[in-house]
Amino acid sequence: MQRILAGYVTAMCLLLMAPIVIVVILAFSGAGYLQFPPTALSLRWFARFLGDDQWRAALWYSLVIGAIACTIATTIGFFAAYALVRRPIAAKKLLLSLLLLPVIVPTVITAIAMYFLSARLGLVGNVLWIGCCHAVVALPVVLLILLATLQGVDVNLERAALSLGSSRLRLFLRVVVPLAAPGIISAALFAFLASFDELIISLFLTGIRAQTLPVRIWNSLHMQIEPTIAAVSAVLIGITGLVLLLDASLRRWRAARTGAGT
Amino acid sequence: MLPAFAMLAFVFVLPLAWFFTQALFAEGGIQQIASVIASRAVLQAILATNWISLLVTACVLLAGYPIAYYLANRRGLRFTLVVFCIIVPYFTSIIVRTYSWMVLLGRAGVINRLLQSAGLIEAPLPLLYNKLGIVIGMTYVLLPYMVLTLFATMKSIDRNLLLAASGLGAGGFAVFWRVYLPLSRHGILSGALIVFILSIGFFITPALMGGPSDVMVAMLIERSVEITLDWKSAAVMSLFLLAVTLVLYAVYYRITDLRRLMGA
DSSP: OOHHHHHHHHHHHHHHHHHHHHHHHTHHHTSSSSSSSSBBSSSSSHHHHHHHHHHOOOOOOOOHEEEEEEEHHHHHHHHHHHHHHHHHHHHHHHHHHHHHHHHHHHHHHHHHHHHHHHHTTTTTTTTHHHHHHHHHHHHHHHHHHHHHHHTTOOOHHHHHHHHHHOHHHHHHIIIHHHHHHHHHHHHHHHHHHHHHHHOHHHHSSSSSTOOOOOHHHHHHHHHHOHHHHHHOOOOOOHHHHHHHHHHHHHHHHHHHHHHHHO | OOHHHHHHHIIIIIIHHHHHHHHSSSSHHHHHHHHHHHHHHHHHHHHHHHHHOOOOHHHHHHHHOOOHHHHHHHHHHHHHHHHHHHHHHHSHHHHHHHHHHHHHSSSSHHHHHHHHHHHHHHHHHHHSSSHHHHHHHHHHHHHHHHHHHHHHHHHHHHHHHHHEEEHHHHHHHHHIIIHHHHHHHHHHHHHHHHHHHHHHTHHHHHHHHHTTTTHHHHHHHHHHHTOOOOHHHHHHHHHHHHHHHHHHHHHHHHHGGGGOOOOO
């Protein structure tokens, strides 16, 4: 029985990783069409991706919008998480459930509603505004990470700082933020990732001016499955991998720090 | 706290409220609402959405339960490896995951080519652009939610209860069926709920991997805005989908610790 289970889980793990691994391999293929396993390796699809003005612009917009969304979501999420953890607020679970709503409400609905409003305000294609909209969707991720982090910060350290005459601002900047730093950085990373990978809201809000990478992939998928998309996908997968790797090392840092504190 | 709610209010709630009030009460009034709901296309989409979502939920549960069970009983390297295989797809962009499956399942895709060159099949199998394609794609995307939810519940099951059961003479199967499964019921329920909630609003995967007859509600909403510019129908369908989602979320809220959502 244990053998069957182990075999099944191994098979499922391979199945889970297979599509991602195969796409990355195909991105390095030398053939003109999608052939697996590839007969020759080359970087031509990456060259085509980075050599194309439109793809480069899309990469740039994705990065900028991701940075804006990440800044807004992390800042706002930090204060909300702090209040949820420290303040004696009634109905905490209810408040949290409201703050998590953006991931529950079907994104198509959110996107269309945002588009409806943005079109009237002339904000379609406005990078800052798209960043704000992405921040809403990234907020739940930030909150969940920061709630866990701030619960691990010893409240006595904050009391000590306050009793020694620290102001609220100083308390935040010198005590809370440094103590929660690993968590804040990983929240920011995942907020960036949430925005970087977001498709549906971007599809409506970017117009033709500020198309992001996922939007460009979407548009080209409707035409043909060409290997350039495999190269773009490989880049997106690479960025995801990078974020996960950074997060893993941050977790180690966090563990080492709490270990040293006790 | 305040800035978070201010942002949610302005960028999330306000657009939704504005959209619904403007689009629903613009002109034509309430009769049109009834005609939208009763139209053939919408009814078909609702049926298809329910059917696909149920199918996906069942597939995800069956595929995910053994993985979660394995995870709950392992530590060390094996645990880390399996978690890695769940987490990497989980955080990979949905469009990339969907594209990957299209590459695998297409007529000239990786699977069909391999099967053909192995001589197992003559004509390529229709794996993509039908319900099968949608179910495979959505199951793949939603599996991590189920595994992480189930894992959280299974981790809290007291091993001593299992020992007690086998000490009292229950066989391996009876221990699982009569003790373990009922104890993990809570995880099954909340996992199935979250997967179903996310399924009924799914858009990207069914839009890319489904066939012409597999139209889900979210796709119909998008089409009525993008293609026919029919804001009123879009609003009616959105309101309906939103209401169903919120009711299910309320049930989920009652039975689950929200912090477990997304396995953070």
